[in-house]
Amino acid sequence: MSTSTPPRLPRPGHAEEPAELLWRAVSAGDECVAIELVLGLLDEGADPESVLLDVIARVQARVGEEWAAARIGVAQEHAATAINDRAVAAVSMHPAARATADRGRITVACVDGEWHGLPARLLAEVLELRGWQVDYLGAQVPTPHLIAHLHATRADAVALSSSIATRLPAAHAAITACQAIGVPVLVGGAAFGPEGRYAKLLGADAWAPDARAAADHLAQGRLPRPEADHQQFDDLPHLADQEYTLVARNRASLVRSVCTALEDAFPAMRSYDDLQRERTAEDLAHIVEFLATALYLDDDELFTGFITWTARILVARGVPARSLPPALDLLARELKDFPRAARILRAGTRSLTIAPFTAAGNIA
Structure with missing residues (x-):
């Protein structure tokens, strides 16, 4: 199967963009229309990865922008996020999204205290489309439980997501713990700063700005396993x-x-x-x-x-x-x-x- 970036969703000039149509359904709280839209795109031959990232992820980003501008409230933001999450699930169940897991095993999780799970969910689905066996652990995963899971599954790598910068100390602990048992860590999310500046500071093995870039990075080859003493907390002497x-x-x-x-x-x-x-x-x-x-x-x-x-x-x-x-x-x-x-x-x-x-x- 192909491991390179698939073509993005075409945007026909004679019709509204799929992302705009999904936004209308999501902002109106109409889950049925939202699901019918994404399934219809797949039935018409749209690439599943493009539906996930060029339609659903774009709409979710707009949800955040609308909340920040006070054009929608917290309840509407939560409802919209829930619909987008179910739209992701609908894509994952479509026959077009079936792929053979032949590249290895990877764990995808949010750091402890991080409740924004949709970005990690999108990454998990994209990696499955790219041929990875994925263990998606969801939001707010305590580091001891993450480590226990890694011991049980012998994952080739961990992808950690965090959107809120205040979770970076917890991310540091998770990165260090994963590397201490020889599992490399790829991180992503807004918490890690512009160009991933905090990913490097906290010793992550790799950083990606979004799900597509993360999948592309992993397609280049497996991350090398770190040495047992790869990372220590004294890397932050201040x-x-x-x-x-x-x-x-x-x-x-x-x-x-x-x-x-x-x-x-x-x-x-x-x-x-x-x-x-x-x-x-x-x-x-x-x-x-x-x-x-x-x-x-x-x-x-x-x-x-x-x-x-x-x-x-x-x-x-x-x-x-x-x-x-x-x-x-x-x-x-x-x-x-x-x-x-x-x-x-x-x-x-x-x-x-x-x-x-x-x-x-x-x-x-």
Whole structure:
């Protein structure tokens, strides 16, 4: 069977693109129409991989974009994701998607704490189409259970997926554990940064930006098995200062302290109702979690990217983003004895001041 990239789905000029048609069905919550569409494409001879990646994956990316822009809510985003997941399952059951497993065995899983399972599911289906025997373990796989599975199956490689950067410490633990038993690791997902910068830092054997690229990489040959001592945690010497450990361990108390002080630094918060206060605390918890991850990687850009993204999300929802700089300042006061944390928080504040503010105090 062929292991190279198959041709992408043709886009006839006289009809709407399949991805647009699927988007309409998914955004309307119409699972039946969505399934009929993808099965119809396969019945007409469309390549299964192209249906997965050029139609379903494109629509799923749009779901995320629409949520970020506040054009759909959380419930609609979850419903759309569920329909896309069932569309993937429908493709996998179609006769056109049957393939002979003759290339080896690979485990596909999300790192512990990563609940976005659809990207990994898409990769698992593409690898099966390319001739791999795939064990798809789904979302949030604890590392000890992953290792037990690898011992039982003797997989040739592991493909680990993560979309949220705060799961990178868990990803590091999983990468190290897999390599310690001689199993090479390919990683992918937005968590690993632009061009996979964090994949290299955390010692992964390979990185791919998407499912098609991952399958192409594996088609070039099996990943070499690492030596037993291939990766050690002392590859991140900055962790010796314990800032990551202390911030991560004291996240709850940091959030409480900043929440309490924020009413004086940001007087508008005094009029917040209980739900608004709860959401503010959730936002602060995310800020502290991303700060901890930036400390783990010693990477200011991870934090500044998250802060500017958070500002855009708040603005899209009509929430004043001007509360972010005082929150970062209060957090810096709490961590005044942590030089790396202070540096990262200053960088976050600078990234917000670069963006212009509207008359209402929101970032433009």
